[in-house]
Amino acid sequence: MATTRYEPWGLGLLSQLQKELERGAAEGSTATAEWAPAVDIKEEKDKFVIHADIPGVKPEDIDISMENGVLTIKGEKETEAKTEKEGYKRVERTYGSFYRRFSLPDTANPDAISAVSKHGVLELTIPKREDVKPKKISVASAE
Numbered sequence: 547m548a549t550t551r552y553e554p555w556g557l558g559l560l561s562q563l564q565k566e567l568e569r570g571a572a573e574g575s576t577a578t579a580e581w582a583p584a585v586d587i588k589e590e591k592d593k594f595v596i597h598a599d600i601p602g603v604k605p606e607d608i609d610i611s612m613e614n615g616v617l618t619i620k621g622e623k624e625t626e627a628k629t630e631k632e633g634y635k636r637v638e639r640t641y642g643s644f645y646r647r648f649s650l651p652d653t654a655n656p657d658a659i660s661a662v663s664k665h666g667v668l669e670l671t672i673p674k675r676e677d678v679k680p681k682k683i684s685v686a687s688a689e
Contacts, residue, residue, distance in 0.1 A: 581641075582644055583598045583600045583619075583646060584599045585598045585646065593673045594654060594671075594672040594674070595671055595672070597667055597670075598670070599666065600644070602623045603621050603622070603623045603644075607622055608620075608668060615649055615650050615652075617649075617656075618645070618646070618648075619644075619645075619646045619670070620645045620646070622643045622644070623641050655673045655676075656672075658673045659673075
């Protein structure tokens with residue numbers, strides 16, 4: 547079980563996700579992968595949204611799992627057939643397996659995560675739990 551420091555005036559949940567992302571990269575969480583897709587993480591009022599750039603990867607080749615508060619995205623992009631001509635060969639596209647992991651905050655609802663892949667971008671929507679969403683409290687007049 548991971549210990550999380552409570553910082554009421556410090557880091558927001560989005561910052562915590564970003565911190566986990568940076569820590570995972572520093573610790574080599576992608577060491578077993580051949581490449582790591584670039585991601586954007588956004589916090590909205592009622593959800594978190596992660597966009598991952600995975601061009602050329604078919605939706606059926608993407609594996610997304612959630613275990614112990616950690617969201618894992620992995621998959622593989624197959625290599626295209628290459629031809630060499632007059633000794634010149636250049637490959638700038640990334641192929642092979644990829645792997646990204648994110649520690650989700652306690653406010654995330656792991657049972658309602660959804661994923662859509664469109665035009666090479668994977669969008670993960672992670673709703674916040676109902677019991678942690680901000681609630682408006684009315685103030686009654688005592689006069």
